[in-house]
Amino acid sequence: MKIDVDLPKFDIPKDFIVGDGITGDILNMYGLFPCKIKAGVFAFCTRGTIRVTINLDEHTARANDFITLLPNTFIQIHEVSEDAEVCFVAFSSRFLESINFIRTISNLIVTIIENPVVPLSGNAAAIYKDFFSLLVRADNAPDSILFTDSLKPVLDLLIQGVVNMYRRFNTWKEPVLSRDKEIAREFVQLVWQYYTKERSASFYAGKLRITLPHFCYVIKKTTGMTALDIIANIVIMDAKAQLKSTNLPIKEISIGLGYSNVAFFDKYFRRYVGMSPLEYRNS
DSSP: OOOOTTOOSSOOSSSEEEEEEEOHHHHGGGSSSOEEEOSEEEEEEEESEEEEEETTEEEEEETTEEEEEOTTEEEEEEEEOTTOEEEEEEEOHHHHHHTTHHHHTGGGHHHHHHOOEEEOOHHHHHHHHHHHHHHHHHHHSTTOSOOHHHHHHHHHHHHHHHHHHHHHOGGGOOOOOOHHHHHHHHHHHHHHHHTTTOOOHHHHHHHHTSOHHHHHHHHHHHHSSOHHHHHHHHHHHHHHHHHHHOOOOHHHHHHHTTOSOHHHHHHHHHHHHSSOHHHHHHO
16 A cells, blocks of 8 residues: 555554555655554565664665564664665554564563564565465455454464564574673663653662662663663653654653653653753653
8 A cells, every 4th residue: 555654653544555666755744753553563675774673773775685663663774775675564462462472472571572573585685575476466456355353364474474584584593691791681661661650760670580780780780881871772762752753742652652741741851851841741
């Protein structure tokens, strides 16, 4: 289908959309500021390169790379080559919730978050390219077969493909992590779960069942950042996405991020961004 230039940044307006031949003109829509994608997106880079930050990590997607964006992923595109092109299918948050998508892939969530871009072999890439082309043709047909009742088997097929990809993609296999790296990894996962409610280092130290001084030491040593800075990066990324991608009042954004006092949110945002939320929205 043709992708409208005002495609919502947070979700999609119906159960699914599919597209191919997506080039820099559309991809660069996601380059001005972080965007939070509520939909689940499966994409395939057919040619060129795309340098992108997914959540807090930077990745480069190249030809024959498969990209998986779980619901509520933050994305910001930094650079798109002139020949870059992708195809994709996206499922709305409402549809994914109706089939309990997250529970279905629960044993893969951490791996996908840490490795959202996966290179495919030539044969696998050709199959996925044909698969996406078939979806686009079916969606564009006057008597389209892709009604809501038939979406579940399509999603099941994609999920199974993702499972197989991560089983066969041996370059991401993790070495045995030191205890310090395990703590840092678990901390970041907890922040994604609780950042709208909890921003104190002591809360996360308690969750990890270690003392606060040891927790702060390990996070700084392992990541090069303080625990509070990591929490702030995620909070500010969400705030930026909402300020630029929605018309929500700043007070509502503040409350949604756990700040009942808008003045305190303004001060917190200004500390890390150098301007107020309103100034950022209007910039």
